[in-house]
Amino acid sequence: MILCEERELEPKPLRMVGMRSNADFAAMSQAINQEGPVWTARSEFPSRNHYTYAPRVDALAPIREAGLARAFEVDPLRDRRWNNFVERHPRSSVFHRAEWLRALKWAYDYEPTTISSCSPDSLLTNAIVFCRVRSPWTGNRLVSLPFSDHCEVLANSGGEAGFLLSHLQSLVDGRNWRYAEVRPLSSTPWAEKWLAADSSYFLHKVDLRPDEKELFAGLHNSCVRRKIRRAQHEALRVDQGTSGKLLPQLYRLLQMTRRRHGLPPQPLKWFRSLADSFGDRLKIRIASKGNIPIAGILTLSHRKTITYKYACSDARFQSLGGNALLLWNTICEAKAEGFEELDLGRSSISDAGLVAFKERWGAEKLVLTYLRYPAAPHKPAAAWTARAMMRMASMAPNVALTLAGNLLYRHMG
Secondary structure, three states, X not given: OOXXXXXXXXXXXXXXXOOOOHHHHHHHHHHHHHOOEOOOEXXXXXXXXXXXXXXXXXXXXXXXXXXXXXXXXXXXOOOOHHHHHHHHOOOOOHXXXXXXXXXXXXXXXXXXXXXXXXXXXXOOOOEEEEEEEOOOOOOOEEEEOOOOOOOOOEOOOHHHHHHHHHHHHHHHHHOOOOXXXXXXXXXXXXXXXXXEXXXXXXXXXXEOOOOHHHHHHOOOHHHHHHHHHHHHHOOOXXXXXXXXXXXXXXXXXXXXXXXXXXXXXXXXXXXXXXHHHHHHHEEEEEEEEXXXXXXXXXXXXXXXXXXEEEEEEOHHHHHHOHXXXXXXXXXXXXXXXXXXXXXXXXXXXXXXHHHHHHHOOOOXXXXXXXXXXXXXXXXXXXXXXXXXXXXXXXXXXXXXXXXXXXXXXXXXX
């Protein structure tokens, strides 16, 4: 890894380390000032956890506006400032937490890191977090963040955000990464200025601040309230906790659900990593009819938000309303514990059934637009190929599907 020396930036030729002649230096400086990233190569840096980069010259305007000139790379799994920063930042999410990043590293061997303008000995006030994803099949890339519904750039102004994104661009330009992807919660002019729009999804959130009666009245009558009452009438048993016997039960239900959707299940190692990393901030809820688990959900908590991350069920018992009961219990418990928001996660814009399910819970619908640098070349949709693969997956043995998930998901983040 080529590291960079800290220095102030000026739009003029700078002394490059390793240049062999004045002519070489002049040619390199001209090329850099026209289009490339400004780098000063170094073989080492005093702190293993902190590296610095010099941003692109074409990014100097927002950098000057923000009064910034240097960037530091910080290891969020080792730097004690990271979790404190994430806890206090109003736009942070569960996907910024060190627990989520640690699970990504344990399960998929991704390399989480952050870029900030804050020096190692100062309070952390801004950052962009991403993972280095290396794959011989899908290419090496920088993703903020893999398997995350959204991940804001934690900046306090457009100038700060532009400064951080310019460094992300420089990493792509200078280090043989195919592209960088950012998944902001909201689309803003500064983000679109730096990166190209890539793909869009819906995100649904439920405001938990109204009282319980008002929330229940806002649920769809026949599709939600009636199912909750049916589940209560059936006397479904609900067990909840962090792992133990609940995790294997959840995973068996997940395998059934992914098969119905024509998809391999995520690796069991991923769910174990989440449980081990999050501890009490993760909760598994299983609804059972007698001794048979029929539905399950997994939620994560951060600040005032509960995130509904995974849901699964046994289709033979769909009419009993197990998932509806689990989600309603989650809402009631979250309110009692002081949470103010339920994040129902992203949905494909084309998945009308999932979108309708979330809207029947009184959720607000937002549009997520993922951003990419450089822009992806347009490829015509091959819907028939996707349908054929889903059909093949739905007929494959459980063992084959599970092995496929273990093999493929690391390359998909």
